[in-house]
Amino acid sequence: MMFSKGEYMERLQQVKIEMEQRGLDALFISDPANMNYLTGYDGWSFYVPQMVVVFLEEEEPYWFGRAQDVNGARATSWLSPCHLLSYGDEYVHSKVKHPMDVLSIWVNQHKKKIKRAGVEMEAYYFSPRALKCLESNCDWITFVDAHLLVNEVRMIKSDREIMYMKKAGKIAELAMQAGCDAVKEGARVCDVAAAISHAQLSGTADFGGDYPAIVPLLPAGVLTYAPHITWTDEKIKSGDPVIIELAGCYGRYHAPLARTITAGKPGKVFKNLSTAVIEGIETVLDQVKPGLKCEEVEQMWQDTIARHGYCKDSRIGYSIGVNYPPDWGEHTASLRPGDQTILKPNMTFHLIPGIWLEELGVEISESFVVTTNGCELLSDFPRYSFL
């Protein structure tokens, strides 16, 4: 187990305080990161319906998933065997049956007192059909939207979580180095991806890497204008910019890191854009401290790049931590106008202020933890490769 049972119980306690405030006697959790956060459960099983259910009046939550995955829950979670509920394989990708029918029948038999339950209405792995199934089978329960309830509890990390994120940051450094070493005129972008992925999974001699929630993003050349392109097997040309966005991952905890480099001598537009982005990052990192609002952090960035004649209309960062594909972001605080979240010690962010012009884009990022009087980076990697 990644954490002591005490730490899991503390997390649950915080979730229950929030449930009580919202008048929820049950919480149906589909987000695999939230499932992991409360129970330790870890497996690539989120492609079939599964849940963790927390009842306000019970100490221990229930895991519900495919029968085939009960052994995985036994191996990775702290839950007692009688709290592992399952459905048979005939429910998997069936056109006529839904796994939530099985959960509903169990709720019907054992939890008839539940009146008001939260569900994660915007989670990736909670479908409209799953909701309808719960609502129609448990029609005496009022289901309300509790999306992000657990995510918000996740925002402030424990010291052990920070330790894992620093390990992830170390892996990110190694992966970025592998990527930068592989970017050469004539190299195929897919081989850069392969070198990065190898470093991500192998980790260090002391600890191995876990799979990040997002594969390496490697737009090269003109494709740098499209930030979520993965890679091609085209060869890198001299002077081509290559964006490398990746994360180190340890025990599902992430430390993302992005750099933009060139094979050979960079052009003038690239240098100017990089200089502006780096100055913006440095301004932010110099001033970040507890008590600031997320929108104030973004404003520092805007003011800096405005002096270089640029503006950027997308958010420049977001809260990070434990996660699963397709995203390492926590979906809570964002560094952007209007976000009034106040920074507190042990919050962790990915500061990723890319600028994309029509002909090319530059992304340079840092992951940081808010400390008592400033911030600390999770990785140590030069931002200035082109100088």
Added chain:
Amino acid sequence: MMFSKGEYMERLQQVKIEMEQRGLDALFISDPANMNYLTGYDGWSFYVPQMVVVFLEEEEPYWFGRAQDVNGARATSWLSPCHLLSYGDEYVHSKVKHPMDVLSIWVNQHKKKIKRAGVEMEAYYFSPRALKCLESNCDWITFVDAHLLVNEVRMIKSDREIMYMKKAGKIAELAMQAGCDAVKEGARVCDVAAAISHAQLSGTADFGGDYPAIVPLLPAGVLTYAPHITWTDEKIKSGDPVIIELAGCYGRYHAPLARTITAGKPGKVFKNLSTAVIEGIETVLDQVKPGLKCEEVEQMWQDTIARHGYCKDSRIGYSIGVNYPPDWGEHTASLRPGDQTILKPNMTFHLIPGIWLEELGVEISESFVVTTNGCELLSDFPRYSFL
């Protein structure tokens, strides 16, 4: 572009025939594989809401996504620029706004004639909140469940799709070889994962690899009883079984492949179990041909392993093709009791009949394409490493 515009138009035509039969004048598609199948769009952007919308009366569908990803849609899809609709970054992971508001307003302004629309109620990336948003903003439209409508069109592959899957099969061979070479007494499982991932992404000298929809699954030792465990950084012990389930991926097309091997001499239970699984696979592959039902294929397997004293209560395979995380399965036909789907030429399946006992599990798989009179494997890799 991976396919000619003509091939995309043919796919659309088939989708429209099905829409007409179901009385749908619009289809809102959230599944990234379906979006790719109809438009070519490819990017790691499915962590934010996005859609392809097909209107029965219009030749060309619309792509709808984040403004930041429009360039990616320009680069990878065949759609005209005026068919790329977008929303601003203030809608991304916002607590008060939803991207589907923007799409709804556009539908309201331009598509007021639409009466009945299909949505994918069980797609990974279509949330209850997204549905509610469409339903409340476009309240004159009846939204009905059209989950799998496009997936079913995808089942029979074109010759070009088969060609891509054979390339994926070649990558799977190389990745499996890298994995088998790395499994040694004292090696860390994460380093086996790293070697596999490197081979998957690097591909061959002639063509690079794409990221598979699932990371390598590498349960080792006693963890082989839990099929969806990814990996640890523990060292492999002598005699430990290691399951290697992976896929080669080319242009988002998959060829999955699983083997179970041991570091050093395998034990008796392992050998017996492997022998039964292999015999079951061979029986199936010898007899698969067009005209058989999926459930009949499964029955052949059950009959064979029953002679060894085993039975398995989960499905032994499923339809495969183009896909994105978290799953490479198409969610249409499954090789299991009750599935009446009739095999036709150019259907493609992953036959993965694992058996998991309490102390260990064995998974051995093949991906095959149904031919005019039998089947052809996508990869060529020995099943008998322990003999």
